[in-house]
Amino acid sequence: MSNLSEAEVRAEVREWLAANWDPDMSLVEWRSKLADSGWGMPQWPKEWYGRGLPHALARVVEEEFANVGAVRAASSGVRLLAAATLLEHGSDQQKKKFLRRILTGEDTWCQFFSEPGSGSDLAGATTRADLKGDFWIVNGQKVWTTSAHHADHGILLARTDWDAPKHEGLSYFVINLKQPGVDVQPLKQMNGHASFNQVFFTDAKVPKENLVGRVGDGWKVAMTTLAHERRGVDAMSALPRSGSPKGRIYLEERAETEKANQPYTWYPQRAGRVDLIIDRAKETGANKDPYVRQEIAKLMTLAKCAEWTSRRARAAQQQGRPQGPEGSLGKLAGSHVARACARVHTLITGTDVMLTGRESPREGIIAEILVSVPAVSIAGGTDEIQRNIIAERVLELPKEPRFDTGPFRNVRKN
């Protein structure tokens, strides 16, 4: 960790931006500079495209970038989950090969965890990887894979040992999607979008050096990914900013963001759009109804409390406490907020809730909220799973009874 002061960091980043930032540069050229200088991910280690700054100071850098309107490193999709996992468990060769193109936005990533037979029970994966010569040969099926339809690489959890107990027979890989053995088929969701896919692997190849961690470490490595996912290092941070300043780089950035975010346009809606509540209440006059006022106040209180709770968790982390299961609390709170939003939007909107698409208020946004919120409590680990984690890891209550011990070969499958 660096011992720089806030003022020193501010001065340094300002000076660097003054010397380097140019909105007429190409996007990749600029982001390459970010990767080389470490200013793109200031909280990453110095050796790996970062500057080793604590989170509090990384925020200072963010502020300075915002002040001059400088474009940040790419952050959409699961790229930062993959990066965080590689930083912790990857080999130097992997970091060199993947991290830079993650930051420049040249590569897009997806997450191959869930399968038809293993969702919550992630360790029950039956997609297999068998070592043949210099390659792992992958066969099986993944599902609900967001963004797989334009991803270059996936982080893949696959079984490499069928005689080991369930959690010990898994390994973690980086797989290239641009190969004949990978067949991506979009799945349409209840909200009409098709942001996730089912993906079939038929003798797909993963070079030996793309194994992350050791053989059999897959579960441990996947836990790192999930911890970051719950904490919310996700697509949301990459949603387009408002305003449209001039310069070639902004056009390129907008095009890139649009493509990268295409699967995520409905993500703000699935979180419930608490930001719209007051305006909507004023616009419909529902803010005069004492019952609705009470419900709005309850919702806003919940949303504020959730926000402050995550700020508290972050502050604790900045004081040096490790990333713990508090991410599960935040995720569960997010589900409550989303559901409460859907309820209050309905109260405010009334009979118009029967409409969808352009007929629905706010060009369909309200309808999209109502049919997208159910995803929040499922994606990234269901609410029930978060409750198990909180109960067992924070409150130290007994673990769930197990029916899946012994060699995985003999465990009852879905």
Added chain:
Amino acid sequence: MSTPQQSTFVSPRRIQFAFTDEQEQFRSAVRRFLNDKSPTTEIRRLMATAQGYDPAVWRQLSEDLALPGIHIPEQYGGAGFGMVELCIVTEELGRALLCAPYFSTAVLAANAILSAGTEEQKSALLPEIAKGTRLATLAITEPDGNWDPTGIKVVATPDSDGYRLDGVKSFVVDGHVAELLIVAARAPKTTGLKGLALFTLDANAGGVERRLLESMDPTRKIARIDFRGAHAKLLGDLDNSVEPILRTLDRAAIALANEMVGGAQTMLDTAVSYSKLRVQFGRTIGSFQAIKHKLADMLLDVELARSAAYYAAQVAAADDSEWPALASLAKAAASETYLHIAAECIQIHGGIGFTWDNDTHLWFKRAKSSEVFLGQPSYHRELLMQRWGV
């Protein structure tokens, strides 16, 4: 319910989301003291007395830890800290359910004097409060139980050297033991917020009749006080007499929210440890997913309410303009959470939770009475909406 409108939605930027090391050490010291002085045997002994507290413990709390004046500036004999430290104290008091006239003296009365008093009055009144040598309280509510100051009916009629008070106050916390009364009253023939002001008088003055009420929560005593021409002095000045009343109530709401969070945490801890001990169907009940999930939800609820209470304290300490709205937010959030957690704690105890001998009901009753003390959650939610300009 008319309060000044504020439509600040944006959170101030430099609000602390973690306590400093010094604050954590202070909390530990308070907690150690309370663990020692307020075992449930003591709570049960004191709650059954009319006085309701142990003067020896109060003296120690005042002399050794300087708690009554923690938030009172040093120039008035206090420790010179602020809302955050005051709320650390109330949280710990709520956790331990100490029977003591702290909320009345330190939270209500001291804040009223700090908010309304003239320089001279602060210098005269605060040092004794800070030292713990004079108990005091604030009388706002009347027998109709309305916390909205516009509903105040007690009248203060000017006379030759001060005012005469007539009317009835009720739900006055520690009104039976307080030596100094601070009373919210209005000028004759005024309505609404107009004409309201605070007045001080000796609790044993002529024309003051106090009666201890039978309170559901026996750890927090409340009294009814009748005023018949009782002689009182104006606290502060008439040009700015309403704002200090609102400010005091809002500060108290934040302190109470923190107290409730402390109580809720005790209920959660109690429920968790009981669920690890109690065996049914050949396993601890804490191994049943119904109980595990209930406890996980309870933890989340407590953490959410805690965030509101802490944040409101920080924002009030910074005197940011958003703080009164957040006082209402925190009060409403913590009220509902505390009661819910206490009820679930009883539920997890099964039949034993419904007995007098089990301690859970002590906190449950504090939760129930705190729910309405300083205003129901629905009242505060409406205030929140108004203060946010909705």
